[in-house]
Amino acid sequence: MKDFRFIELDPVDMPRLHATELAIVKSRKDSIILWRPNGKYITLGYFQVPEQELDLDYCREHDIPVVRRIGGGGIGVLNPMVPAYTIITSEDSEVIPKKIEKSYEVICNGIVLALKELGITAEFSPINDVLINGKKFSGSSQFRVDGMVVQHGFITLWLDIPEMVRVLKIVPEKFMDKGVSKLEERVTFINREAEAQGLGPFEFKDIRDAAIKGFSEALGINISNGEMTSDEIRTVDEEIGRFKSDEWNFKAKLFEKANLKAVYKAKKGVIKISAWVLDDKIKDLMITGDFLIYPEKALVDIEEALKGSSLEEKELVDRVKSVEGVEFVGMSPEDFATAILSGKDQN
Numbered sequence: 001m002k003d004f005r006f007i008e009l010d011p012v013d014m015p016r017l018h019a020t021e022l023a024i025v026k027s028r029k030d031s032i033i034l035w036r037p038n039g040k041y042i043t044l045g046y047f048q049v050p051e052q053e054l055d056l057d058y059c060r061e062h063d064i065p066v067v068r069r070i071g072g073g074g075i076g077v078l079n080p081m082v083p084a085y086t087i088i089t090s091e092d093s094e095v096i097p098k099k100i101e102k103s104y105e106v107i108c109n110g111i112v113l114a115l116k117e118l119g120i121t122a123e124f125s126p127i128n129d130v131l132i133n134g135k136k137f138s139g140s141s142q143f144r145v146d147g148m149v150v151q152h153g154f155i156t157l158w159l160d161i162p163e164m165v166r167v168l169k170i171v172p173e174k175f176m177d178k179g180v181s182k183l184e185e186r187v188t189f190i191n192r193e194a195e196a197q198g199l200g201p202f203e204f205k206d207i208r209d210a211a212i213k214g215f216s217e218a219l220g221i222n223i224s225n226g227e228m229t230s231d232e233i234r235t236v237d238e239e240i241g242r243f244k245s246d247e248w249n250f251k252a253k254l255f256e257k258a259n260l261k262a263v264y265k266a267k268k269g270v271i272k273i274s275a276w277v278l279d280d281k282i283k284d285l286m287i288t289g290d291f292l293i294y295p296e297k298a299l300v301d302i303e304e305a306l307k308g309s310s311l312e313e314k315e316l317v318d319r320v321k322s323v324e325g326v327e328f329v330g331m332s333p334e335d336f337a338t339a340i341l342s343g344k345d346q347n
Contacts, residue, residue, distance in 0.1 A: 002095055004219075005031045005226030006212065010204060011038035011080060014067040015243035016236065020228070022070075023235035024088045025148045030095075032215060032223060033086040034208045042167065043076035044068045045141065046296045049288045050250055052272060058167055068249045071143035071150070073128065074290035075168060081158035081189075083207045085111075087151050087215070095219045096149050100294060100329050104128045104140060106218060107151050111138050114155070114214030118206065119199050120190065127268045127292065127330050128153070135188035144294055155207050156189040258286075262343030266291065268330025271339040282309050287336070292329040302326070302336065311344065313337050 009017065012035050024031050042064055044050060050066055053075055059066060078084075087107055089095055097103045104127055111130045115122040122138075125131050130138035130153075140153030165183055190207075194200030216223050228236075242248050258274040269291030276284040285303050293299060305319040316337035328335075 001220055001222050002030060002093070003222045003224065004089070005029055006223045007031060007033045007226060007228065008208065009033055009035035010208075011036050013038050014041045014043060014065070014078075015240050017086070018067070018069065018243045019236045019239035020232075021086055021088065021150055021152070022239045023228070023232040025146060025150060026235050027229060027232050028090065028148065029229075029232075030089045030093070030221075031087075031226070032212075033088075034083065034211055035086065036080055036083050036204050037078045039080065040064045041076075041078040042066045043078060044249065045073040045075065045290060046070060046143070047072050047288050047291065047299060048075065049272075049286075052288060053169055055167055055169065064167065066249055067243055068251075069141060069143075069152075070145070070296070071141035071152070072290075072292045072296055073139065073141035076139065076154060077159070077164045077167060078154070079158070079160065082154050082156050083204050083211075084152060084154045085211055085215070087149075087219075089149055091144060091147050091149055093149075095221060100142065100144075100292075100327060101127055103149065104142065104151070107142075107215075108138070108140055108153070110211065110215035110218035111153070111155060112214070113217050114207070114210040115190070117210035117213050118190075118194070118202060120193060120197065132188055132190070132193045136186055137188050137190055137193070142292075143296060155211065157191050157202060157204075157207065159187065159189045161187060258284075260340070260343040262339050263289075264335065264339035264342050266331035266335040266339075268292075271331070271335060273339050273343050275340065275343065277311070280311050282306055282311070282340075287339075291331060294327045294329070295325075298323060298326045306336075306340070311341060313341060316340055 105124055108124045108130050112122045122130050122132050128140045129136045137156045138154055142151040191201045212223050260275040260277045262273040264271045270289045272289040274286045275282055285306050287303055301323045302320055305323050309315050309319050317333050320333035320336050
């Protein structure tokens with residue numbers, strides 16, 4: 001069985017957490033981190049635009065920092081009662097399947113098994129969610145860089161759902177395939193479900209102990225306590241500034257001149273288009289949203305490939321397909337074309 005180092009960060013600020021993840025990527029040490037945020041945070045997916053997704057005035061008024069992840073996916077509304085995990089290992093490891101969708105399933109099964117330890121039945125919901133009684137309490141995000149897989153996700157003990165509704169700009173398309181119309185009908189948290197079963201309430205240490213057992217069983221690994229190395233700590237100090245900067249956290253801006261905007265629900269994800277179109281040609285383009293592609297930086301190449309394209313479906317699809325080495329998760333090149341063309345009807 002493969003040995004993994006266990007690191008506990010309780011509590012931790014989000015910039016330090018993400019800098020720690022990058023430090024471990026650099027050291028290439030198989031690791032599992034169990035962590036808990038030291039306050040309220042909004043965690044933003046790599047492809048998301050905060051102005052589109054959040055009530056930023058509310059965030060500022062209530063001192064809720066916004067920190068962008070390196071991985072894709074959607075918004076996470078965090079507080080100290082939202083424990084979370086990060087798993088870091090090599091892409092060549094026999095522990096993690098190479099196929100991205102399957103790797104989500106294998107890792108998230110560790111959460112399912114952790115909840116079983118607590119007496120609660122949970123189930124994996126593709127691509128990257130875990131549910132209790134059909135409601136989401138855990139979402140995960142993964143990125144792959146320098147031959148390493150990094151997946152982090154939440155194991156929510158308690159959530160202020162009214163504040164979550166207040167802070168998010170809810171996109172109705174997000175829930176079209178969920179059979180619900182409101183966020184409140186889609187999400188839950190462990191201690192709510194535990195109370196209904198006469199269990200709990202659970203605390204961070206309960207999640208920590210259950211998660212160690214769950215991931216050990218799901219991945220077939222040995223997990224033993226460890227510490228950060230001096231080189232890793234040095235890298236954390238070098239990287240942490242990035243995740244504190246407005247340049248990183250608010251880097252993506254909408255085009256004020258955009259005359260074609262669209263929100264499109266793919267099979268698994270939401271694609272948002274802001275484009276400047278002149279004479280039926282795309283002159284400038286920004287693609288944002290809640291979706292997963294690998295590598296994440298390929299989105300820039302897709303945007304560049306689409307500039308100059310006509311609004312003909314075949315040309316749009318061909319231009320997206322011309323970008324090599326891209327893996328689309330839960331969607332296809334055709335979805336990007338459909339998203340752009342749907343803007344003609346939405347504007």
